[in-house]
Amino acid sequence: SASLLPVLALQVRDGEKVLDLCSAPGGKALAIMQCATPALLCCNEPDPHRRDWLAKTLESFLPQSLTSKVIVSAQDGRYFGQSEAVTYDKVLVDAPCSNDRSWLYSCSSQQGEQRLRERARLPALQSQLLRSALSAVRPGGLVVYSTCTLSNSENYAVVETVMNDCPEAEPEDLWEEIAIPLSKYFAFSPAYPGHGQTSHKPSLQQQNSTVSSYHRRLGILVVPQPGKTWGPMFLSRIRKRK
Template sequence: MGRFRKHLCRLVLDYVDQRYSKELGDHWPTIREVLTDPGLWQYAVLLNNYQNTVETEKHLLTLGYHILSNGNCSNNGEQIKCYINGKPGKFPSQRHQTGKIKDYYILSASSLLPVLTLDVKDGEMVLDMCAAPGGKSVAILQYASPGLLHCNEPDAHRSMWLRKTLESFVPPSHMNVLSTSQLDGRLIGKLYASSYDKVGIVLPYCSNDRSSLFSSDVESAKSRISQKKSLPIIQTELLRSAINALRPGGTLVYSTCTLSKAENSDVISNILNFCSDVTPLDLSHMANALSHEFRFAEQVPHGLLVLPDKGKSWGPMFVSKLIKK
């Protein structure tokens, strides 16, 4: 834990203190404590249904893990076998080996919320607009059997990471449902207009409150802080593109890993003000079904916001769902 603490960036911490103490009020001190102390962080284990994971499941149970139940908040969610532990700590990761399929994927349990919310059906055409590092694409394939899963990642380095993840979790016999691209997501709406039944946008282009606190490069931290004002503009452009890529009647999920109201509900509000062909869907049933595993903020417009808490250190994660009329 000490090696993490010495990399805590005071510049970023001062910035988020000022910002979130106003937005979150009395909730912020607890959230701050969790975010700044990796010793409190929890990790989930997503099993790979393409493998025989019986022994891994037994081992997880002996360590005190239990399966994350979705409380029937989505149709196929019980097919996802995700194990969590109420205590901090991380199950060992498996190394990437060419030609060998991994048994499980380590992630934050809140990362599954966009997948459960997207609720992909078998045979559907699906776009994962900002797919790297690939965990959510893998989870979609555990959840259902889409007709096509288009995994897009514009950044060259992250795109390589994405392809390596897919190779590690999807056997060659199932690769035919996957396509990858390296496009600016803002162009996809024009290039693939009305092509998808479901679109997921889980944005790396956000404040990313958890990882940004541990920047050891002060100049990079200054640059990121100065760029934060432009993030909602990029996020809105990506969301507009996703709407254009949807077929009528299709749904999309917009998600970030930040607490920022400007990047979450304000972006959705802006879209609803200017795009008459989409409407938000109520997600209160999901919050009710999963409240025993996650701490949700109260009265968040147009979506759900997971707040990191002790013993429930998942998030932050904002999730909103829109349907195209």
Template structure:
């Protein structure tokens, strides 16, 4: 089964590198990473070397697929090494470079697996989601972390928010492809500015997942639109400010960290750190406007 799926994806691995983006990376990362940049660069420009974890969908479980993964030498991730790892979550990674294609979206049919970066599961597991809890996925598209959350537990309420309209469609399609109809009733999808969620959504969440927008270097390196890629590069400097604003939301500081943090001292430290960063950012803006 894996051999058949892999054959279909061979033609998709050849991608055209956007020279504008690569030149920018060469200039920036060669200074920041030094000699290590050469190794990073080799992997970055070689999609066939990228490793994706395979997250099985418990709502359409395939014994045949899991058996094939074992036969191909795939191994389970994190199990036994983390304090929280639900038995309902099944995630595999190959010990050697291997690539499976994404399944096609078919209305009415649930997909059997989701491809994602294995590291992206760590914040999901860190939430230690329990049945019945109310959770907010603040920047949810394309939906991988929301899907992962639902592999861990049955939340009482899952709010998936995405401010970008195009990515919102992607999010809706992902949820439709993985979640059975009965569970859809506890899921809400919105298109709100995450920085205003505290005012727009005053309800209390037990836990909040913030996958703040990032530079997404790997995707833009293979952009077919060099003009748009150039604009994207110019916007990179604004990302830290946006990330800070999302993390500094009053609703997250007062609601989520209190209910989600296991150690009150740790919560207080993080809350103090975010308030300090927010204060520094405000003072920097004042200084820049006075120059």
């Protein structure tokens, strides 16, 4: 399923310390434990009900031999990078987004306005979570940022904003690594939509060379197809320079 792509992109190896910053209900945490045997997987979830759900998932599906490797944490992910700076080899930020099922299905009419206000604040929350992840990862380590929305303001724009003020962060090319090899199975959107409001318009020549390859590295988007159950899914991988 497309939801495994962020875990694939994270490239977890045996013995690594891994942080799953937005972990409930734990689907990707379980997938991480199937890819490798990390020294530690910290599953963080601030929402108490969703954290219970996460704990139940781990209890039910994690083999006994692995339970000592996994811990559950309850922090606000925005401040995790301060409390555990430069601690992890890999960090997954599977961010809350406007397409989450909790948004789609628990929306009574009186909650509507509240929801719209929260939705407007999502890009700020998402970029704070990504910055926090970049603080928590060691130099040379990897952060994967993913969402389940098609919204550019929650995808490329978040990554671009954070890249603009984190010189130590370097986005990596998932187009060659994931989109091309898996294009038989998933429909990936071509590249950066290129309508940033803040940046000036690059010349056509720039667009075709350096700018487009940089923008391509800001992330890839799996687009939903009729008759298929997966997508949307955005993912971006960022390496913290040594």
